[in-house]
Amino acid sequence: MSEKYDVIVIGGGPGGYVAAIRAAQLGYKTACIEKRINKQGDPALGGTCLNVGCIPSKALLDSSWKYHEAEEAFSDHGIGVGKLNLDLDTMLQRKDKIVLQLTGGIAQLFKANKVDWLQGTGQLKANKQVAFKPLEGDEQTLEAENVVLAAGSVPIDIPVAEVDQQIIVDSTGALEFASVPKKLGVIGAGVIGLELGSVWARLGSQVTVLEAVDTFLPAVDQQIAKEAMKQFTKQGLDIHLGARVTGSKKNKNSVRVTYTDGDGEHEETFDRLIVAVGRRPYTEGLLSQDAGVTLDERNFIYVDNQCRTDVPGVYAIGDLVRGPALAHKAIEEGVMVAEVIAGEHTQVNYDAVPGVIYTHPEVAWVGKTEEEVKESGEPYKTGVVPFAANGRALAAGESAGMVKFVVDEKSDRVLGMHVLGPQASELVQQGVISLEFGASIEDLQLMVFGHPSLSETVHEAALATDYKAIHVAQRRRKK
Numbered sequence: 001m002s003e004k005y006d007v008i009v010i011g012g013g014p015g016g017y018v019a020a021i022r023a024a025q026l027g028y029k030t031a032c033i034e035k036r037i038n039k040q041g042d043p044a045l046g047g048t049c050l051n052v053g054c055i056p057s058k059a060l061l062d063s064s065w066k067y068h069e070a071e072e073a074f075s076d077h078g079i080g081v082g083k084l085n086l087d088l089d090t091m092l093q094r095k096d097k098i099v100l101q102l103t104g105g106i107a108q109l110f111k112a113n114k115v116d117w118l119q120g121t122g123q124l125k126a127n128k129q130v131a132f133k134p135l136e137g138d139e140q141t142l143e144a145e146n147v148v149l150a151a152g153s154v155p156i157d158i159p160v161a162e163v164d165q166q167i168i169v170d171s172t173g174a175l176e177f178a179s180v181p182k183k184l185g186v187i188g189a190g191v192i193g194l195e196l197g198s199v200w201a202r203l204g205s206q207v208t209v210l211e212a213v214d215t216f217l218p219a220v221d222q223q224i225a226k227e228a229m230k231q232f233t234k235q236g237l238d239i240h241l242g243a244r245v246t247g248s249k250k251n252k253n254s255v256r257v258t259y260t261d262g263d264g265e266h267e268e269t270f271d272r273l274i275v276a277v278g279r280r281p282y283t284e285g286l287l288s289q290d291a292g293v294t295l296d297e298r299n300f301i302y303v304d305n306q307c308r309t310d311v312p313g314v315y316a317i318g319d320l321v322r323g324p325a326l327a328h329k330a331i332e333e334g335v336m337v338a339e340v341i342a343g344e345h346t347q348v349n350y351d352a353v354p355g356v357i358y359t360h361p362e363v364a365w366v367g368k369t370e371e372e373v374k375e376s377g378e379p380y381k382t383g384v385v386p387f388a389a390n391g392r393a394l395a396a397g398e399s400a401g402m403v404k405f406v407v408d409e410k411s412d413r414v415l416g417m418h419v420l421g422p423q424a425s426e427l428v429q430q431g432v433i434s435l436e437f438g439a440s441i442e443d444l445q446l447m448v449f450g451h452p453s454l455s456e457t458v459h460e461a462a463l464a465t466d467y468k469a470i471h472v473a474q475r476r477r478k479k
C-alpha cells in the first residue's frame, strides 16, 4: 500500500523547505522530496540558494571585499598590513563550511518539525500521486492531499559557449575556481555576472563582461543604474553593452571568444569564461504526462496569485513560477501555500518584493522605477540624496551612491525606493515597509532617524521629494 501524506513538497530549496516546515507547524503530516547531492557527496537540503547560490556567493563576496579593503582601503585608515597573501583554498573552504552549517541546519529543523526528508527524485502523477525514486532502492508511489512543486531553476545554456565547468563555467563552477583566473570573461551583465565578476576582480582577475542588451540593468531605475555602471567600471569591470557572443573555441587552458558590438567584430582570449545569461524553470522529469498541470508560454508552471496550479490541491512556488527568481520570494510563497492549504487568509505582496545586487556598493530597490511611473503618465515627484552628504558613510569611507524615492504627486504615497550604496540591502527594507504600510512620503519625513547612520540618507531623500533636505543644496520651492 502506498504511504499517504497531507502534504508532499517536491524540492527542498528555500521555497520547498519553508513550505514543508510551515505545513508541519500547521499540523500536517509532511514529506519533502529532495534529490540534491552536495559537493561532499552527501544528500543535502537548501536547494540552489544554500548550496550553490545566495549563500556561497555572498561568502565569497564578503571574503573578496575584505581582501580588497586590506589591499586598497586599510592604508587610508593608517593601517599597514605588509605584504598581502591570498590563500584561495582557505577562502573556498570557509564558504563550504558556511554552506554545510546552513544546510545541516535545515535537516535539524526538519527533524524538530517532524518533516520526512525523502532523499531522491519526485514526479507528480495524476490524482495527486507522487512517484518517488529514492537515491537507492525501488520507486514507490506516494499519495497526498496536497502537493507543492518547488523544483527551482537551472542556468540557461547558450550554444555559442557550452559549459564544461572547467574553462567555461556557469555560476556553480564560478564558485570553485582553483586559482584566480588572470583574464576572466563573463557573458551577461545581470545579477550573477556582476556579483561573481566582482568577486574575481577583487581577487585580481582582469574581468570583461559581455552583455547583449544596450541598456545596463534595464530593470533598475536608470539614474541608479548609470551611477552603478560608473562605480563598477571604476573598480575595473570592463562592461561591454550591446555585445553579442558569436562563438567560442576552447584550448587546453583558455577560451577564445568572438563577439560583435556597434564597433564590429572582436575576439578576446580568456583563462576562464562564466556564462550567466539567466535561469529557467527546472521542470525536467517533474511532471508525468497525465499530471494535468499547465505550463505558460515561457515554460513556467502556471499558477494564480496564491500559487494554485490548474490541478486542485497542487501548488507551485519559487523559481518554477512567474515573478522574480529570488529566494525571499520563494520563501514567502512557501509560507503562503502552507497557509492556503490550512484555509488561512494569507498573501504575498508581489508589489513589494525587494531586489538586491550584492556588489559594492550594493544596488537595491523596491516598487516602481522612475521610468515605470513616467510611462504610466501619473504625476510624480522624486527625491535623490547622495551618501557623500552622510557623515556615517564618509566615516566608513563608503560615500559612493545615493538614495532615491519615487512618490505619487497626488496622494503622496511612496511608489518606489532605489538605493546604490553601503548596506543598500538593509536600507531598502525601509522602502519595503513603507510600501507594505501604504506610507506617504510625509510619514518618512516626520520620523526621527538615529545620528549618525546611513538611514539618515533615506530620511533626507524623503525630505528631498518636497525640497526640504537639509544637507544638500536644493532649489527652494516657491510659496
Ligand code: FAD
Binding pocket: 010, 011, 012, 013, 014, 015, 016, 033, 034, 035, 036, 046, 047, 048, 049, 050, 052, 053, 054, 055, 057, 120, 121, 122, 123, 150, 151, 152, 153, 171, 172, 192, 282, 285, 286, 317, 318, 319, 320, 325, 326, 327, 328, 329, 330, 358
Ligand atoms: P531551488 O533553490 O532551485 O531548489 C529546488 C530544489 O529542488 C533543488 O535543490 C533541486 O535539487 C530540487 N529538485 C528539482 N527537481 C526535483 C525532483 N524532481 N525531485 C526532487 N528534488 C528536485 N536569490 C536571492 O534572493 N538572493 C541572492 O543573493 C541570490 N543569489 C544567488 C546567487 C547565485 C549564484 C544563484 C545561482 C542564485 C541566486 N539567487 C539569489 C536565486 C535563488 O537561489 C533562487 O531564487 C532560489 O534558490 C529559488 O528557490 P526554489 O526553492 O524555488 O528553488
Ligand code: NAD
Binding pocket: 158, 187, 188, 189, 190, 191, 192, 193, 195, 210, 211, 212, 213, 243, 244, 245, 276, 277, 278, 279, 324, 325, 326, 355, 356, 357, 358
Ligand atoms: P539575469 O537575468 O540577472 O542576467 C542575465 C543577463 O544576461 C541579462 O542582462 C541579459 O540581457 C544577458 N544575456 C542574455 N543572453 C545573453 C547573451 N547571449 N549574450 C550576452 N548577454 C546575454 O540572470 P543571471 O545573472 O544569470 O541570474 C539568474 C537569476 O538568479 C537572476 O534573475 C536572479 O533572479 C537570481 N539571482 C539573484 C541574485 C540576488 O538576488 N542578488 C544573485 C544571483 C542570482
